[in-house]
Amino acid sequence: MQLAGRILKRLGVFVVSLVGASVLIFVITQALPGDVAQTLLGTQATPDEVAQLRAQLGLDRPLIVQYLDWFGHVLVGDFGVSHLSGDSVISLLLPRLAVTMWLVGLSMVGSLLLAVPAGMVAALKRRSWQGVLVSASAQAGMAIPVFWGGILAVMVFAVWLRWLPANGYVPLSENPASWARHLVMPVVTLSVVQAAVLIRYVRTALVEVLNEDYYRTARAIGWRPMGALLRHGLRNAAISLVTVLGLQVSSVLVGAIVVESVFNLPGLGSLLLTAVAQRDLLVVQGTVMFLVLAVLVISALVDFSYVLIDPRQRAVQEGR
Amino acid sequence: MSFADASRRPRSVVIKAVAVVLGLTLGFGLAGCTDGGGATPAQAKTLVVGATLEPASMDAWHNPDASIPQVLLYNVYETLVKVDSDGALKPLLAQAWEISPDRLTYTFHLNPAAKFASGNPVNAAAVVANLDRMKADAKLTGTLQAQLAPIASYSALDEHQVQIKLTHPSLMWLYDLTTTVGMILDPAFSGDLNNATAGSGPYAFASHDKGQSVTLAANTAYWGTPARFDKVVFRYFLDPNAENAAMLSGDLDIISNLQAPDALAQFSDTSRFTVINGTTNGEVVLGLNHTTKALKDLKVRQALTMAIDRKALLDTAWNGQGTLIGSMSVPTDPWYEDLTATNAYNPQKAKQLLKEAGYANGLTLRLRVPVVPYAVKSAQFVASQLRDVGVTVKVDELEFARWIPEVFTKGDYDMTIVAHTEPRDFGKFANPKYYWHYDSKKFQQLYANADAASDEAQAVAGMKASLRYLADDAAAIWLFALPNLVITKNTITGLPANASSLSFDLTSIASR
Numbered sequence: 001m002q003l004a005g006r007i008l009k010r011l012g013v014f015v016v017s018l019v020g021a022s023v024l025i026f027v028i029t030q031a032l033p034g035d036v037a038q039t040l041l042g043t044q045a046t047p048d049e050v051a052q053l054r055a056q057l058g059l060d061r062p063l064i065v066q067y068l069d070w071f072g073h074v075l076v077g078d079f080g081v082s083h084l085s086g087d088s089v090i091s092l093l094l095p096r097l098a099v100t101m102w103l104v105g106l107s108m109v110g111s112l113l114l115a116v117p118a119g120m121v122a123a124l125k126r127r128s129w130q131g132v133l134v135s136a137s138a139q140a141g142m143a144i145p146v147f148w149g150g151i152l153a154v155m156v157f158a159v160w161l162r163w164l165p166a167n168g169y170v171p172l173s174e175n176p177a178s179w180a181r182h183l184v185m186p187v188v189t190l191s192v193v194q195a196a197v198l199i200r201y202v203r204t205a206l207v208e209v210l211n212e213d214y215y216r217t218a219r220a221i222g223w224r225p226m227g228a229l230l231r232h233g234l235r236n237a238a239i240s241l242v243t244v245l246g247l248q249v250s251s252v253l254v255g256a257i258v259v260e261s262v263f264n265l266p267g268l269g270s271l272l273l274t275a276v277a278q279r280d281l282l283v284v285q286g287t288v289m290f291l292v293l294a295v296l297v298i299s300a301l302v303d304f305s306y307v308l309i310d311p312r313q314r315a316v317q318e319g320r
Numbered sequence: 321m322s323f324a325d326a327s328r329r330p331r332s333v334v335i336k337a338v339a340v341v342l343g344l345t346l347g348f349g350l351a352g353c354t355d356g357g358g359a360t361p362a363q364a365k366t367l368v369v370g371a372t373l374e375p376a377s378m379d380a381w382h383n384p385d386a387s388i389p390q391v392l393l394y395n396v397y398e399t400l401v402k403v404d405s406d407g408a409l410k411p412l413l414a415q416a417w418e419i420s421p422d423r424l425t426y427t428f429h430l431n432p433a434a435k436f437a438s439g440n441p442v443n444a445a446a447v448v449a450n451l452d453r454m455k456a457d458a459k460l461t462g463t464l465q466a467q468l469a470p471i472a473s474y475s476a477l478d479e480h481q482v483q484i485k486l487t488h489p490s491l492m493w494l495y496d497l498t499t500t501v502g503m504i505l506d507p508a509f510s511g512d513l514n515n516a517t518a519g520s521g522p523y524a525f526a527s528h529d530k531g532q533s534v535t536l537a538a539n540t541a542y543w544g545t546p547a548r549f550d551k552v553v554f555r556y557f558l559d560p561n562a563e564n565a566a567m568l569s570g571d572l573d574i575i576s577n578l579q580a581p582d583a584l585a586q587f588s589d590t591s592r593f594t595v596i597n598g599t600t601n602g603e604v605v606l607g608l609n610h611t612t613k614a615l616k617d618l619k620v621r622q623a624l625t626m627a628i629d630r631k632a633l634l635d636t637a638w639n640g641q642g643t644l645i646g647s648m649s650v651p652t653d654p655w656y657e658d659l660t661a662t663n664a665y666n667p668q669k670a671k672q673l674l675k676e677a678g679y680a681n682g683l684t685l686r687l688r689v690p691v692v693p694y695a696v697k698s699a700q701f702v703a704s705q706l707r708d709v710g711v712t713v714k715v716d717e718l719e720f721a722r723w724i725p726e727v728f729t730k731g732d733y734d735m736t737i738v739a740h741t742e743p744r745d746f747g748k749f750a751n752p753k754y755y756w757h758y759d760s761k762k763f764q765q766l767y768a769n770a771d772a773a774s775d776e777a778q779a780v781a782g783m784k785a786s787l788r789y790l791a792d793d794a795a796a797i798w799l800f801a802l803p804n805l806v807i808t809k810n811t812i813t814g815l816p817a818n819a820s821s822l823s824f825d826l827t828s829i830a831s832r
Contacts, residue, residue, distance in 0.1 A: 034721035042384030043728060045462055046753075050729070085376040086514060087530075096531060151561065158569035166569035167562045168555065169532065264555075264562040266531030273558060274374070274531070279721050 010303060014296055021292040022074065026067045029281045029288075035059060036083040036279045057083055070285065079286035084278055089286040092271065097290065099169055100267035103186055103256050108245070110191030111198055116234075118195070119202025123210060124225050126203070134199065141196025146255045150189045150262035157185060167264035186263045190255050194248060201244045205237035212236070238309050246302030250295050366551040367812075367831065369824065370563045370572045372579060374556035375534065378525055379513035380500045381454070384461045386741065386822050389500050390576075391534055391554055393823035397519035399502035400428050400447070400482075401494065403743075405598070405816035405825075407652030409494065413442055413504060413520065423489035423774060424472075430480040436506040436520045437539045444476030449507035451484075467493075467501040489772045491779040495744055498821060522547035522827055532556065536826075548830045567593075573812055573831070576824050578805035580693055581639035587807045594808045598817035599643055599651050602741040602802035604694055606702060608795070610757045612734045614683055621794035623673035624735075625663040627709040628702055634800045637697035641803040647791040648746035650801045652820045655783035662791040670709045684712040685734040690723035695737040698799055702737070728755045739802055743821060746787060747771070749795055758795050 037053040038045070054060050058069075073080060079089035118134050125131035158166035164185055170178040206229060209215055218228035257269030264270075268287055275283035307313050373387040380388040380397075394402055400414040411417075414428040434442035451474050454460055460468075470493050474484045486493060496502070509518035517525035522544065523536040534554045538547035555572065557563035560579035564586055566572045577600075578584065587593040608615045608624070615621060634642055643651060646659030674683065687703060689695040696717060703713035713735075718726065727733045740748070750767045752759035766789055770782025790796075804819040814828040 032721070034719075034725045038724050038729065039721065040383070042461065042463075043724065047729060049462065085530075092530065151565075154562075154565045154569075158571075159565060162569055165571050166565040167557075168566070168571065261559050262562060264532075264557050264559065264566070266529070270531055270558055277719070277721055278376075 010300055014300060017296055018293070019071075021296075022071050022289060023067070025285050025288045025292070026063075026070065029284050030063060030066075032276070032279060032281075034279050036281065039278045039280075040084065070282070074286075074289060079289070080282040082275075082280050082283050084280045084283075089283055092283060093268070093286060093290060095171075096266060096268045096271045096287075098171070099265055100253075100256055100260070100269065102172075102183060103190065103259065103265065103267060104249075104252050106183065106187045107190035107194060107252060107256070108249075110187055111194035111248075112245075114191060114195035115198035115202050119199045120206060120226070120229060122199060122203040123206035124229065126207065135203070138196045138199040141192060141199075144193060144196075146189065146193050146258045147262050149193060150186070150259055153185045153189055154262070167262070169265045182263075182265075186259045186265060189262075190252065190259050193255060194252055197248065197251075198241075198244065201241060202237065205240045206233055209233035209236050235309065239306060242302055242305055242309065246299050249298045253291060253295070364550040365548070365831065366553060367549040367826070367829065368553045368555060368571065368573050369826075370566060370575045371554050371556055371824070372558075372560070372563070372577070374531070375528075377514040378517055378528070378534075380503065381457070381464065381513065382459055382461060384463060389503075389822040390824045391536070392517065392519070392525070393500065393503065393821065393825075394521060395523045395536060395552075395823065395826045396517045396521045396525060397503035397505065398434075398442075398521050399498055399504065400430075401498055401502070403495070403498045403820050405652075405818045405820055407654065407818070407820045409498065413447075419494075421774075423776075424486050426484045426486070426494070427477070428482045428484070430482065431543075432480050433543045434520055435541070435543050436508075436518060437524050437541060438506055438508060438518060439541060440506055440508055442504060442520050443479050444482045446507050447482045447504060448474060448476050450504050453505070453507075454501070464501045467496040467499075489774060489779075491771050491773065491776065491783070492744060492747065499743070500822070523552060526551070545827070547826075549826075552826055554824075567807055570809075573809050574815070574829075575807040577819070578807060581641040581803065581805060584639065584641070584805065590810075592810060594810055594812070596804065596806040596808065596815055596817055597641065598804040598806075598819065600741065600802045600804045600819040601650055601652070601743040601745070601821075602739040603645060603648055603650060603745075604642075604698065604737065604739045604799040604802060605648070606698070606797035606799055607733075607736045607738065607756050608797065609731060609734050609736075609755075610759065610795075611731065612685070614677075614679065614685070615734065617677050618794065619673045619677040620679065620683070621797075622663050623670040623677070623709065624706065624711070625794045625797050626666045626673070627670040627711070628705050628797060628799075629665040630660070630799055631665075633698060633701045633705075636701050638694060638800065638803075641805060642800040643803070645798045645801050647787040647798060648740075648749065648796070649787050652818050653744060655780045655787065657784055657787065659788060659791045662788075663794055667705075667709050674710060679710070682710045682712060684714065686714045686716060687735045687737070688716040688718055688723070688727050688733040689737045690720045690727075691717050692720065692739075694739060694802065698737050702735075702799075731755055731757060737799070741802075741822075746790065749790055756796060760789075760793060760795070763789055763793070763795070 035054065037050050037057060037059060041049055041053060058066065070080065079093070081088050082092060122131045122134040154166050157164045165182055169182050172179040209229065214232055215228055218232050219225065223231065256267065257272065260267040260269035261273065268291065272284065272287045275287065371390065375385055375387040375391065377383050378388065378392065380392060398413050400412060401409050401417065402412045404410045413430055413434050415431040416429045418427045430442060430444060436442060451471070454464065454468055470486045470488065470490050472485045472487045474482065477483050504520060506518035515528060520543065522539055522542045524539045526535040526537040528534050533556060536552040538550050560583070563575060563579070564583050567575050568586060584595065587595055608621060610616060630644055634640055634644060644660045646662045649656045674680065687699055689699045699715050703715050706713050727736050747767055748754050749756070749758050750764045763786060766782065766786040770779055770786050773779035773782050806815055808815060811832045812829065813832060814830045816825055816828065
């Protein structure tokens with residue numbers, strides 16, 4: 001019962017957030033001065049021609065009608081058609097989404113691969129130079145703006161050493177080796193910056209574990225510090241880590257938009273930038289809606305993952 | 321849950337993790353080797369060109385975007401006549417043409433060898449079919465409709481001769497034919513122009529990878545000098561730094577137009593790069609709104625012009641790259657004259673003129689510019705120089721998508737700065753509805769007479785007189801003409817020096 005209630009409540013929050021976000025997105029994009037009719041017709045057009053095209057595109061209808069028309073279609077999965085290119089918004093989004101998902105997904109994995117071991121060192125050796133070094137590097141890492149880190153990487157690995165292409169993208173299906181070569185620098189850049197943030201959380205969570213009775217007991221029966229931490233500490237620390245990771249998703253997405261621009265990746269970020277500049281509002285709305293949806297889904301998944309990580313929660317929910 | 325088996329020494333987990341990371345790194349490294357190795361064999365010859373504005377479609381007839389002719393004009397679609405790098409008219413599909421003494425009748429002799437990529441001949445019937453199609457198309461862009469307007473009638477005289485009659489003589493009309501309006505489409509084509517082409521040029525559209533690149537492939541059946549590359553890729557960059565980095569790392573063969581001249585220093589290694597520094601059609605105009613009370617006064621307009629040291633502005637804002645011009649014309653125009661001495665820099669005289677005009681106690685003007693590098697940098701310089709003669713300038717930076725409705729359409733501004741990149745575009749000053757609202761009967765008369773003059777020499781002389789009038793009347797302030805800064809690898813040759821048309825003309829480019 002409790003579980004069902006929790007799911008229902010979660011679903012309610014999900015729906016309300018989604019509708020709220022759709023209103024916000026619509027209002028903000030409509031508030032942008034300028035419109036796609038002007039972009040389409042260029043600087044030669046007369047005001048009459050612009051007005052005529054606006055009417056053709058349905059841009060002269062009352063805002064509430066335009067909103068209901070748009071959101072009603074979004075609910076059934078129809079994001080509309082780009083006024084500029086005539087392509088459906090979905091057909092523009094999907095290939096871009098693939099790029100951004102690779103970038104964000106691999107960066108999350110990369111940041112965990114970096115942050116967990118480093119955080120463990122920082123926690124266990126917190127009173128010796130290794131721990132201090134890790135913490136100091138994390139501080140330094142956080143101070144680096146993503147774009148600057150990206151430009152630096154390009155300068156070193158593409159321009160000087162010429163090991164990797166400076167930017168661009170090749171789909172995985174086309175050439176896996178080239179795909180990997182194009183993604184290394186963006187993924188590493190984003191991972192390092194995210195890892196710098198995560199290390200602190202890993203360290204704090206693990207330091208707490210070090211003060212727990214079960215850790216002391218594990219040590220007492222002969223586990224080495226690292227072993228005890230791996231066996232008994234990580235799962236306990238995982239709860240707060242997953243929470244932070246869930247919250248990080250939105251900041252990774254923002255970071256991804258910056259990284260996409262530095263590395264000229266054809267992801268959602270560059271689609272969004274171009275669409276805003278050209279006032280292709282249906283594309284803007286569709287893209288932002290997609291991003292909101294992704295963040296909402298991930299935070300819902302994070303909530304449910306607690307149940308997987310922590311058996312106690314399961315016990316409570318199943319009424320045992 | 322695979323954290324660690326209690327019976328085993330957990331240290332091995334760490335070792336495993338390290339091994340995985342190392343493995344991944346090595347994997348990428350190896351991948352790098354295979355990728356680099358696979359691309360070298362002398363198979364397909366590819367040219368990679370960096371550019372900034374990505375076309376939304378391949379349909380130049382219904383989309384005024386200059387990024388479309390940049391890729392397609394002359395490369396994919398050919399015109400009867402073209403302009404060369406120096407701005408001169410050259411034969412293309414027409415091997416010769418005659419103009420009647422009254423300059424109303426044009427007879428074009430088509431090259432009998434010319435054929436479309438489909439194999440169909442480019443004959444008189446095809447040219448007539450193109451004119452029929454455009455004339456009947458109500459959705460054609462405004463520019464193209466205006467350029468077709470002078471045509472009174474047209475007909476095929478025989479298989480290879482077309483005759484076009486105009487309603488009035490026009491010097492500009494033949495030049496217009498070298499642009500998008502003159503592109504000849506295969507009449508047999510029935511597909512979607514948004515993502516297919518059917519021209520007679522050395523290349524044909526192959527693919528458009530949205531957000532990334534447009535690829536052209538050689539037209540193996542080309543009727544003229546064969547294409548020198550099997551593939552040409554136009555790669556698009558939102559961020560100029562990314563484009564420069566791609567050039568420096570060797571991923572690009574050419575940067576089609578360097579976005580910021582201060583990046584030139586990065587390409588100073590002459591053993592790797594060649595820098596081409598030519599001219600474009602882009603006049604950077606400090607536009608004056610002639611409906612603003614103070615700016616209706618010639619003395620004020622002259623004073624503003626004299627208050628700005630344009631040489632210093634070019635050095636400060638654009639690294640000294642570009643050409644100083646004194647009117648709405650660039651060196652590749654047949655009627656170009658150096659008019660920089662008109663209303664030359666003279667702040668003392670400027671102050672005096674302002675006093676005579678009744679603005680001894682100062683004048684406040686709004687300078688609303690789009691957020692593009694040349695405009696923002698120039699605006700700061702202009703504001704500081706005008707302050708020195710007692711004019712307070714309120715600079716307001718607008719995103720381009722906002723600049724168009726507010727400044728361009730509504731005319732809500734006193735001064736603005738924008739580059740006018742279309743070729744031979746000074747006739748815009750004859751249109752009082754255009755955003756400058758310059759309504760000079762004298763200029764309109766001069767321009768109309770020059771365009772319709774009964775012989776070419778007279779027409780060119782008339783154009784010169786019109787341009788001089790614009791400069792004397794300080795109809796606008798011409799800051800400079802944008803340079804054509806092209807960077808190429810040293811192995812690339814044959815690039816035209818000047819960007820005299822909207823085309824990025826690939827036809828003469830070769831690779832050593």
